Amino acid sequence: MQLSLCTWAEVEAYLARADAIIVPIGSTEQHGPNGLIGTDAICAEAVARGVGAETGALVGPVMSIGMAQHHLAFPGSITLRPSTLIAFVSDYVFSLARHGFRRFMFINGHGGNIAPLSAAFSELYATASLDPSGSVPRLRCTLRNWFDGPEIGRLSRQFYGDKDGSHATASEVALTQFLHPDAIKRVEMPAVTPTRRRFTDALDLRALHPDGRIGSEPSLATPEHGKALYEAAVRECSTAWRSFVQEA
Amino acid sequence: MQLSLCTWAEVEAYLARADAIIVPIGSTEQHGPNGLIGTDAICAEAVARGVGAETGALVGPVMSIGMAQHHLAFPGSITLRPSTLIAFVSDYVFSLARHGFRRFMFINGHGGNIAPLSAAFSELYATASLDPSGSVPRLRCTLRNWFDGPEIGRLSRQFYGDKDGSHATASEVALTQFLHPDAIKRVEMPAVTPTRRRFTDALDLRALHPDGRIGSEPSLATPEHGKALYEAAVRECSTAWRSFVQEA
Amino acid sequence: MQLSLCTWAEVEAYLARADAIIVPIGSTEQHGPNGLIGTDAICAEAVARGVGAETGALVGPVMSIGMAQHHLAFPGSITLRPSTLIAFVSDYVFSLARHGFRRFMFINGHGGNIAPLSAAFSELYATASLDPSGSVPRLRCTLRNWFDGPEIGRLSRQFYGDKDGSHATASEVALTQFLHPDAIKRVEMPAVTPTRRRFTDALDLRALHPDGRIGSEPSLATPEHGKALYEAAVRECSTAWRSFVQEA
Amino acid sequence: MQLSLCTWAEVEAYLARADAIIVPIGSTEQHGPNGLIGTDAICAEAVARGVGAETGALVGPVMSIGMAQHHLAFPGSITLRPSTLIAFVSDYVFSLARHGFRRFMFINGHGGNIAPLSAAFSELYATASLDPSGSVPRLRCTLRNWFDGPEIGRLSRQFYGDKDGSHATASEVALTQFLHPDAIKRVEMPAVTPTRRRFTDALDLRALHPDGRIGSEPSLATPEHGKALYEAAVRECSTAWRSFVQEA
């Protein structure tokens, strides 16, 4: 159930029986030689909608732009500064809180979002925590990476061994190939070199990782892998969602 | 050509021949009894992609959340405060400017975005205008409402006479019916009452317009109207795009 | 009745019978070869005070600095960034709201203020709209350009035909000549060239409009025109004010 | 020489021989039973213009709204939060710095502005101080209270002994009576009570000073006093200005 395809009366009816919503969050950033710039948003949105279909959860609009300052040396990458991301998430969440939403599960497709999104949750909570009157709505936010979870881990190792990497992973490229078979890119690429150290800013990342991959061999990706990964992610995130909404 | 479906190398190639990009911007807000909450984002994104297909323009990710404070008394509506919208647009544009993009056409689906988006352009320009060294990139931003233009105007009058209204319009509902035939809502609704005065905040808008429509009869919308409107919008916005990129 | 010339007890007495106030807003920016840098503030303040005299409205201090980033390539121009203007208007309005003011008519003298001022209104309203408790004061803000209205339009056409232009207009120069006869500047200027396209930042505006005029022939201005325009503006804005305060 | 009454070409000519400007800054706040709400802005602007007339200094538009949170329990008082005042002053100064202005003397009429204005100067300077490249313009800002200086002090003691007070002073009321003889208010008021301690917020100030005066007997003010005080202030501030612009 997508928020975008509901009328307000349908949302009102949903709120009569539920107070939780899924917010997909991705990024718009380079994903190596054959990965799509929209990979993280595409994956997060698809998995979130899958969870919505499976569990009846309402799914809000995807946050397509995330925190990707480190990819800005590659054309097409877009970042929110962390302070902007915090303001954006605050407005998104407090708007929905006004209607009665109280629980927010962010299904995330991008490692770089984890810290600023957690910081955004703290900023939100701080509004209540600093208010001695207790009149601020009490919210519960959680972040779930679609790519975490044991089943995804097993598939990754089965398909790619130690070559899935940490950015422009074979897994996420496979997932987008399943979702956008018309946008599969055939690109020759050399074996990836091992990661020497953690990157810092955009020029540094590009110096360390000249074609944008970090430890990955996304040429191994196939749409069939993507289908298996997608289904596993939906299963695992659906389980997480069911726990979240029942949490005391 | 969607930015999300490109690799970074494809964007690099695009930048070798062009420095302009389309950014669709919509909103997530109530659209009356039978309109979708995502109407403005859906329409802006579809028209932008249509222009991309027609002209070869690159199309960035849609800004699904706009400035919609006035709709917050209806469940499901989400707003960015104007100051957040300004920060968001700044990050979006300056990220792309770093890669060499210089011209930005925002294809807009929501009247409430016009003022804050124009303010965002001024905020961007001010960075250059306040810089005596002239080292800040010189950008050109423009806003184009898909629903403006003579052909759209003619179709609106032909289909709906004076009943298209100014929010939850029959035109935009028709456009979403064409794009999402599976999400057409059949809802009885009374004749709309005339608008007494301009609304202010969310409670005021709901008091003046109890079911969310402003002067419109969206029950008149059909997917066939939507198709005609879509094609006209793509034609008119494509013409605007071609002028914009050739502007001296 | 000027706020600046009242005691607090007189304001208290005013609030016992009224909850509305006029705020003049102008700009400090180049106005072509013979226009005063303070033109927009001078005109807005004078018209606002005229309305105050005519209707008994209380008139707050003029906001002399507006959003004028596009004029910064001409010496003497000063801008607020839109985000600063929003903060300034918020403080101005919320201060007065604390005393019981609820309706604010901004009499505006500068086109460049329209978008950021509208954005400021939305920022203000959003405070109430995001607050589910409904405890934030409910405000009503409106923007009225002194230069809009049918009578002004007729006079402009009668005096200047199609040569009034859109910046450093003959009308506004005339109005300042009426108000400041001691500051009438005699400057030779060539016929203005037609506007090719919309300007962006400050260097761009100056490149397009080398002496600062946009489509205007302010050498046609006379103090007598100014007097007629002033009186028309006061009449039209007084009518607007009376409607505004009676609005249900 | 008022900036508002110049053309941009006149400012350009001024900048060929000078790089300094005066900025009057006041406040809009209660000034006791017979003081005008605009007192601080009126005095600062008048003295600044007097200095301009005497020395040829250019005088920018008055900042009519200052930091007056402590007066908000009296109707008509308006405050900028210090953070807004800092943003406002930054925009004002950096706009003029772009044209070549380098020295800024703020002629101030309100004690409550001293700390936030000094903080604003530090915020401005910090831009240069944090910039290792040294490319940020090097500015010099100074604050001058019109009511400081030995001659003013002598007149105050001569006219009012120890009854001039620290807010709604007899001196400033006298100055406004000289400037606005049409707005002299005749109000009975009891002898003022001694100040017990420093106020904090608005309710606290009103509890300590129920009619808004702090230690003053403004009923002693006369327009003749005002004239003497005005002339002394212009003399003393003119001397300060001449030193400032010649400072190595």
Added chain:
Amino acid sequence: MQLSLCTWAEVEAYLARADAIIVPIGSTEQHGPNGLIGTDAICAEAVARGVGAETGALVGPVMSIGMAQHHLAFPGSITLRPSTLIAFVSDYVFSLARHGFRRFMFINGHGGNIAPLSAAFSELYATASLDPSGSVPRLRCTLRNWFDGPEIGRLSRQFYGDKDGSHATASEVALTQFLHPDAIKRVEMPAVTPTRRRFTDALDLRALHPDGRIGSEPSLATPEHGKALYEAAVRECSTAWRSFVQEA
């Protein structure tokens, strides 16, 4: 070598041979029945100074206040909102960058700082990443928790088995007992209850963890444990520091 105890000339000499600095960061927040409110700052500062003594590293002033919104339902806890923490870290780092510092190791004593501090690093890096000219200094920031590392892990298990917990841990209490033997608190406390779920805001944390401990038995702490933990932390962080400064 503590920055606070150097003269500026000594820092200048240090910069001639090094460009790295340690910044201790802690928090001021409840630490259960017998833990000190300053625990996190005390531990981080002591370990950082130990590393400074061991390696010759310069150590900046401790950030005593961290992100602790979740502890605000217990008296004495102080938080920075994440957005404030980002601004604070930016000023701290950019000040030192102006002098030539390029590498910053934050030795951290508080889990709640990890996300906002990482977000702060991204905010810093984004300044460079968004700057196409490459003129912004290129910085390298890293975060090191003193309580991470294999040796600390072994000691924790040896001393406390599975009772070290995740907040108000026996380890950190022991460390403060070693550092402040005069401030050892003897408090009876019941066995801690297992953690049911992740806390959100301050009231929620207190409801889940009524005496402030999370999964810990800090009554087991002794100063002798603290000494061993301190020495291990200094060793492990010194190793991390040596790698960091040599990193290519």
Added chain:
Amino acid sequence: MQLSLCTWAEVEAYLARADAIIVPIGSTEQHGPNGLIGTDAICAEAVARGVGAETGALVGPVMSIGMAQHHLAFPGSITLRPSTLIAFVSDYVFSLARHGFRRFMFINGHGGNIAPLSAAFSELYATASLDPSGSVPRLRCTLRNWFDGPEIGRLSRQFYGDKDGSHATASEVALTQFLHPDAIKRVEMPAVTPTRRRFTDALDLRALHPDGRIGSEPSLATPEHGKALYEAAVRECSTAWRSFVQEA
């Protein structure tokens, strides 16, 4: 009684009998040839703790970083921009206000903090002053420089005559020598030159004061002077504290 060395239960007990707290605030900035970079924080913290020992006052963690933009041309100096300082102080104070603290005495060691700290107080108070409901906690903040007061003045004149200066004073250097006898620096320095005018930004201060002293001869400082000054400061600030907490 140091907040850092208390448990939360001890703070709770303190709040049952008191609602006031001391916050030491210093700076991290060059202090001339033989002064410590941490001088201002060291002095403020030591005096504050002395007052705590003398009066039973609770003392919060020192703010080690202050507003020191003007010292940034000397290595090791760190500044908060005034806007950051305002945000930091707000979070610090509002956190404690949530627990019931209502009175805050800032014991200050740095002249450059006076304006931004006063501005921070106004920003805090403005929250209450702009709130017509009166539900914001009513706070009382005061700033006390340890180096003000008649006894300190007498000692300064007795020890140094007119050579104490205004920055890197002999007094403060003496105080740190008493507190850190292990960090006494022996540095030859020429007689200081008289101050020509007030500094502005960092490069300006260094040009005017090449070794960082302003009018001072800190080579005259001795630890014995420091002891006498420390004791006088504790006495005078203790008296001020006792008045503050009893103030009606």
